[in-house]
Amino acid sequence: MKDFLHKLDLTGRWIENVLLFSLLGGMIVLAGGQILLRNVFDSGMAWADPVLRILVLWVGLLGAVAASRQNNHITIDILNRMLPVAWRRWSDVVVALFTSAVCALLAWHTFRFVQDEYQYSDFEIAGIPVWLWQSIMPVSFALIAWRYLVRSAQLVAGTATVSATGETGLAATADVKEEDRA
Amino acid sequence: MTTVLILAGLFLLALYGAPLFAIIAASAMWSFYGEGIDLSVMGIEIYRVAEMPILLAIPLFTFAGYLLSESGAPGRLVRMTRAVLGWMPAGLAIVSLAACAFFTAFTGASGVTIIALGALLFPALQQAGYPDNFNLGLITTSGSLGLLFAPSLPLILYGIVAQQMSEGSSVSIDDLFLAGIFPGLLMLVLLSGYAFWVNRRNNMPLESFEWPKLKAALSESKWEIPLPFIVLGGIYSGYFAVSEAAAVTAVYVIVVEIFIMREIPFRKLPEIMRQSMMLVGGVLIILGVSLASTNYMIDAGVPQQMFNAIRGMVESPLGFLLLLNVFLLVLGAVLDIFSAIVLVVPLILPIAAQYGIHPVHLGIIFLANMQLGYSTPPVGLNLFIASFRFNRPITELYVATLPYLGILLVSVLMITYWPDLSLVLVE
Numbered sequence: 001m002k003d004f005l006h007k008l009d010l011t012g013r014w015i016e017n018v019l020l021f022s023l024l025g026g027m028i029v030l031a032g033g034q035i036l037l038r039n040v041f042d043s044g045m046a047w048a049d050p051v052l053r054i055l056v057l058w059v060g061l062l063g064a065v066a067a068s069r070q071n072n073h074i075t076i077d078i079l080n081r082m083l084p085v086a087w088r089r090w091s092d093v094v095v096a097l098f099t100s101a102v103c104a105l106l107a108w109h110t111f112r113f114v115q116d117e118y119q120y121s122d123f124e125i126a127g128i129p130v131w132l133w134q135s136i137m138p139v140s141f142a143l144i145a146w147r148y149l150v151r152s153a154q155l156v157a158g159t160a161t162v163s164a165t166g167e168t169g170l171a172a173t174a175d176v177k178e179e180d181r182a
Numbered sequence: 183m184t185t186v187l188i189l190a191g192l193f194l195l196a197l198y199g200a201p202l203f204a205i206i207a208a209s210a211m212w213s214f215y216g217e218g219i220d221l222s223v224m225g226i227e228i229y230r231v232a233e234m235p236i237l238l239a240i241p242l243f244t245f246a247g248y249l250l251s252e253s254g255a256p257g258r259l260v261r262m263t264r265a266v267l268g269w270m271p272a273g274l275a276i277v278s279l280a281a282c283a284f285f286t287a288f289t290g291a292s293g294v295t296i297i298a299l300g301a302l303l304f305p306a307l308q309q310a311g312y313p314d315n316f317n318l319g320l321i322t323t324s325g326s327l328g329l330l331f332a333p334s335l336p337l338i339l340y341g342i343v344a345q346q347m348s349e350g351s352s353v354s355i356d357d358l359f360l361a362g363i364f365p366g367l368l369m370l371v372l373l374s375g376y377a378f379w380v381n382r383r384n385n386m387p388l389e390s391f392e393w394p395k396l397k398a399a400l401s402e403s404k405w406e407i408p409l410p411f412i413v414l415g416g417i418y419s420g421y422f423a424v425s426e427a428a429a430v431t432a433v434y435v436i437v438v439e440i441f442i443m444r445e446i447p448f449r450k451l452p453e454i455m456r457q458s459m460m461l462v463g464g465v466l467i468i469l470g471v472s473l474a475s476t477n478y479m480i481d482a483g484v485p486q487q488m489f490n491a492i493r494g495m496v497e498s499p500l501g502f503l504l505l506l507n508v509f510l511l512v513l514g515a516v517l518d519i520f521s522a523i524v525l526v527v528p529l530i531l532p533i534a535a536q537y538g539i540h541p542v543h544l545g546i547i548f549l550a551n552m553q554l555g556y557s558t559p560p561v562g563l564n565l566f567i568a569s570f571r572f573n574r575p576i577t578e579l580y581v582a583t584l585p586y587l588g589i590l591l592v593s594v595l596m597i598t599y600w601p602d603l604s605l606v607l608v609e
Contacts (some may be wrong), residue, residue, distance in 0.1 A: 003195065017453075025455075025461060031429035039421075056241060072460055073201035093255060099201055102207050103204065110222070
């Protein structure tokens with residue numbers, strides 16, 4: 001079971017990286033190409049602008065999923081800094097379960113929204129039905145809910161790092177970079 | 183009653199470190215639920231992120247900034263600034279301020295500046311004989327200096343949020359870029375003056391100005407020097423929109439750092455993309471759920487109620503600005519700049535408009551106050567990063583940054599009560 005979860009974790013991270021790389025890469029190529037077309041050939045691709053806007057949503061939500069993996073979201077966290085580490089673990093469990101529940105709700109309701117679009121709208125962007133573009137919302141929120149559920153279990157088992165050990169959300173990004181360099 | 187309990191519970195959860203987006207989403211869903219509105223509305227609201235063309239600028243500029251900070255560009259920037267400004271008294275301190283401001287404008291004030299430039303500047307300042315506390319405070323506060331300069335992320339985000347409101351629909355990001363120039367320079371000049379004054383009796387050997395050094399610095403930076411001209415020149419000549427300038431920047435930085443300079447191997451690209459998109463995701467998910475909560479609050483007339491309440495206390499715009507400064511300083515001390523913009527701007531923009539404050543000026547006031555928040559105890563982001571980076575206790579940093587905070591406070595007050603400083607280029 002433990003092995004399976006670990007493999008799942010690695011595969012998930014790999015998929016995230018591949019997706020982020022191709023979506024952001026695609027965004028750069030598409031946006032750059034659009035400018036080239038407009039200025040050099042005085043033309044453009046009509047579908048490119050709506051697709052670029054949707055790519056922002058995709059990249060943003062997948063980035064949020066990636067941030068959830070490292071518990072790297074923007075937080076205020078003043079009070080838990082004052083708790084002893086042993087207690088903080090339990091406040092972290094409550095926080096993780098709360099976050100997981102909120103994201104599960106978001107996943108469910110955005111899923112219902114997408115379902116409605118699937119049934120009642122035949123609007124297409126770049127030849128792809130709009131509900132498919134929108135489906136990233138329930139998928140991402142479900143993934144974030146899962147990440148925080150796993151985190152709460154890991155906190156109980158003592159295998160996850162307790163929060164606020166010196167850095168805030170954004171700074172943690174910088175920390176990771178430092179570790180990478182070391 | 184239940185609502186009060188739930189809001190209090192959410193507030194407590196936020197203070198115990200629950201992600202802000204989850205708190206905002208929960209309160210939005212609770213409000214919609216109370217009004218009997220189907221919660222699938224959350225999907226509609228979050229999807230609005232995909233309906234704002236200008237948002238494209240955020241991932242592109244952020245990625246370009248992360249890529250720059252991973253390359254040799256920070257080192258070249260420091261060497262070039264040093265060759266240009268290093269000969270002045272307190273030259274290296276002024277070099278640090280200028281280089282940090284420039285770098286932050288391009289990397290979006292996410293703490294990357296302290297990591298990328300602090301590691302180069304801090305030892306150099308020590309070596310040159312500047313006092314230790316002076317250096318610590320300088321590097322810590324410089325981490326957010328420059329966020330008033332184009333094309334910084336907070337400026338763009340303020341413009342996006344303001345454009346969603348009827349009172350701010352006329353705010354253009356180009357105008358914000360222009361409005362930030364003089365206030366940003368004011369901060370630089372005041373801080374440089376302080377650096378000069380503190381070190382007036384330290385007999386540090388002055389660096390000499392040498393043409394060969396400048397020529398060498400210019401030639402090694404020849405690929406990066408055009409960047410600001412392409413971005414800003416492109417925007418102001420009307421050649422590019424802001425999001426297009428971001429795309430050009432991203433393409434340019436990839437071509438230069440990966441293919442021409444070859445400082446970053448291609449295989450490192452996915453990890454840099456991941457790091458930068460975690461920041462983007464953290465900001466955009468808050469923006470998405472805030473669109474829902476803001477919509478609810480505006481429908482419920484919250485800004486008007488707040489205006490009526492404040493109107494009872496202060497009559498004059500000046501009084502309002504004073505109140506605003508106090509409020510924003512406290513806000514900046516507990517909330518990061520991105521969440522603060524997304525959450526608070528929709529509430530105060532309509533109020534400020536009723537007091538006759540220009541929305542562009544309000545933006546500059548807002549960001550200048552928030553910049554202070556980066557270095558304000560107890561939870562200023564720069565303090566944590568510097569404490570981590572330089573391995574010093576955070577309390578030592580509280581003390582070291584104090585004089586800088588004082589100077590920035592003076593400049594914030596000047597920016598607030600001298601609207602023309604921000605607006606002269608706009609009108």
